[in-house]
Amino acid sequence: MKNAIYLIPNYLTTEAQPDDISPIVQSSLKTISHFLVENVRTARRYISSLSLDIDISKLQFEVMDKKASRQVIASVMKNWQNNSIGIMSEAGLPGLADPGNVAISLAHEMGREVIPLPGASAIQTALICSGFDGQRFTFHGYAPIQDADCIRFLKDAENTLQKTGYTQIFMETPYRNMKLIDKAIKTLGKHTLFSVAADIFGESQLIKTLRIQDWEKEKVNLHKIPAVFSIGQYPS
Amino acid sequence: MKNAIYLIPNYLTTEAQPDDISPIVQSSLKTISHFLVENVRTARRYISSLSLDIDISKLQFEVMDKKASRQVIASVMKNWQNNSIGIMSEAGLPGLADPGNVAISLAHEMGREVIPLPGASAIQTALICSGFDGQRFTFHGYAPIQDADCIRFLKDAENTLQKTGYTQIFMETPYRNMKLIDKAIKTLGKHTLFSVAADIFGESQLIKTLRIQDWEKEKVNLHKIPAVFSIGQYPS
Numbered sequence: 422m423k424n425a426i427y428l429i430p431n432y433l434t435t436e437a438q439p440d441d442i443s444p445i446v447q448s449s450l451k452t453i454s455h456f457l458v459e460n461v462r463t464a465r466r467y468i469s470s471l472s473l474d475i476d477i478s479k480l481q482f483e484v485m486d487k488k489a490s491r492q493v494i495a496s497v498m499k500n501w502q503n504n505s506i507g508i509m510s511e512a513g514l515p516g517l518a519d520p521g522n523v524a525i526s527l528a529h530e531m532g533r534e535v536i537p538l539p540g541a542s543a544i545q546t547a548l549i550c551s552g553f554d555g556q557r558f559t560f561h562g563y564a565p566i567q568d569a570d571c572i573r574f575l576k577d578a579e580n581t582l583q584k585t586g587y588t589q590i591f592m593e594t595p596y597r598n599m600k601l602i603d604k605a606i607k608t609l610g611k612h613t614l615f616s617v618a619a620d621i622f623g624e625s626q627l628i629k630t631l632r633i634q635d636w637e638k639e640k641v642n643l644h645k646i647p648a649v650f651s652i653g654q655y656p657s
Numbered sequence: 658m659k660n661a662i663y664l665i666p667n668y669l670t671t672e673a674q675p676d677d678i679s680p681i682v683q684s685s686l687k688t689i690s691h692f693l694v695e696n697v698r699t700a701r702r703y704i705s706s707l708s709l710d711i712d713i714s715k716l717q718f719e720v721m722d723k724k725a726s727r728q729v730i731a732s733v734m735k736n737w738q739n740n741s742i743g744i745m746s747e748a749g750l751p752g753l754a755d756p757g758n759v760a761i762s763l764a765h766e767m768g769r770e771v772i773p774l775p776g777a778s779a780i781q782t783a784l785i786c787s788g789f790d791g792q793r794f795t796f797h798g799y800a801p802i803q804d805a806d807c808i809r810f811l812k813d814a815e816n817t818l819q820k821t822g823y824t825q826i827f828m829e830t831p832y833r834n835m836k837l838i839d840k841a842i843k844t845l846g847k848h849t850l851f852s853v854a855a856d857i858f859g860e861s862q863l864i865k866t867l868r869i870q871d872w873e874k875e876k877v878n879l880h881k882i883p884a885v886f887s888i889g890q891y892p893s
Binding site: 439445448517521537539553556622628629630 | 754
C-alpha cells in the first residue's frame with residue numbers, strides 16, 4: 422500500500438451488508454490506521470461489521486463534520502503526513518455530501534496522492550435505475566425547504582429538462598419525502614417521467630419510474646426513507 | 658433471487674480486477690442466465706474472470722449496442738419475460754453511456770422490477786477524487802469534437818461554474834485527451850482548478866487537481882487512456 426489519502430466507500434443503507442463491499446476495500450482497510458471520518462461511531466461500526474480481524478481500539482479517528490474548519494482538518498492532515506489516511510463518510514462515497522472534499526482538496530494542495538476505492542454512489546445508482554439519459558445530467562443536492570422555493574425549483578428543473586434534455590436529479594430530507602412527491606404531482610406536467618430510488622440496497626428498496634399522472638395513483642410510503650429523485654426522458 | 662432486471666457493474670478498467678467487484682455481484686451472477694450486453698465478448702470475459710464456477714457456454718447473451726433499436730430490445734425482453742435478465746455494459750455501470758437505459762426504461766414500462774447491484778462509476782469516482790463540490794454538479798458526456806465547439810464548451814462550463822458553483826464534469830475520446838488538455842490550458846483562466854481522473858483503478862491511474870497555470874508545467878501522458886475531466890471550486 423502506498424502512503425496516500427484513501428477514499429473509502431461506506432454502506433449506502435444503515436443495515437450492515439458486507440457483501441456490498443468489494444474485497445479491495447476490505448484489504449485496504451487492514452493497512453490503514455488513521456481515519457478522518459464524518460462520524461466516529463458509524464466509522465467504527467462499519468469497520469467492525471466487515472470482520473477484518475483488526476484491533477479497532479488501536480485505530481485513530483478524527484472527526485471531520487460540518488463544524489470542522491478547513492484549518493482544523495489541515496492541521497490533522499499535517500500531523501498525519503507520514504501516514505496513510507482513510508476518508509470515510511456516514512454513508513456511501515466520501516466527499517459528496519460531507520466535508521470529505523475539504524480533506525481531498527487539501528490533499529491535492531499538499532501534493533499527497535489521492536486513491537479512490539471502488540464503491541457505489543446513491544446518485545449514480547439512482548440514475549442508472551431511472552432509465553433516463555445517463556450521458557447528460559445535473560445533480561442539485563437537496564431540494565429547497567420552503568414550499569414556494571421548492572415548487573419553483575421543480576418547475577425550473579422540468580423546464581431545463583425540456584430545453585436541454587439533461588436528466589435532473591435531487592434529494593430531499595427523508596422526513597419531507599412525501600411532501601415532495603405531493604408537490605411534484607401538483608407542479609409537474611402529467612406526462613413528465615418521475616423516478617424514485619429509495620433505500621438503495623436496503624430491505625425496503627423501492628425503484629420506480631412512472632409518469633406524474635401514474636404517481637397520483639401509486640401508494641408508496643417513503644417517510645423517513647433516504648431517497649433520490651429524478652426527472653428525465655426515456656431514450657427513443 | 659427475484660425474477661427481475663439486474664443492473665450489473667463491470668470493471669472500470671480493461672485489466673481484470675476481481676477484487677474490485679463486491680461479493681453480492683458475484684453471487685447474483687451465479688443465478689442469472691439471460692443477459693443483455695453491450696458486447697458479448699467483453700461480457701463473457703468479465704464473467705469468466707470472476708471464476709464463478711458456472712458454465713458460461715450455457716448462458717444466453719443478446720447484444721444491445723448502439724445499432725439495436727428499442728423495438729429489438731423490447732422483443733428480446735418480451736421473450737425473456739419469465740427470466741431474470743442481467744444488463745451489462747462494456748465497462749462500469751450499465752445504462753450510462755451505453756444503450757442499457759433503453760432496456761431499463763422498457764423494464765419500467767413493462768412493470769418489471771429493476772434491481773441495481775453495487776459498483777463504482779467513473780464519473781462519481783472522478784468527482785470525489787477532484788476535491789470539488791459533490792453536492793451540485795453537471796455531467797456533460799463527451800466534449801464537442803470540433804475545436805471551435807470544444808473551446809466554446811470549455812468557456813461555457815467555466816462561466817456556469819463561476820455563476821452557479823456547480824462542478825462541471827465531462828469526458829473526451831481517449832485519443833484526443835492531450836488535445837483537450839491543451840485546449841483547456843489555452844482557454845480557461847489560469848487560476849481555474851482543473852481535475853483529471855485517468856485509468857481509474859487501473860495500473861496507470863492518475864488522479865490530479867491543479868490550477869490551469871500548473872497544468873502547463875505538468876507533464877502527463879493521457880493519450881488513449883480513458884479519463885474524466887472536471888472543473889470546480891474547492892470548499893472554503
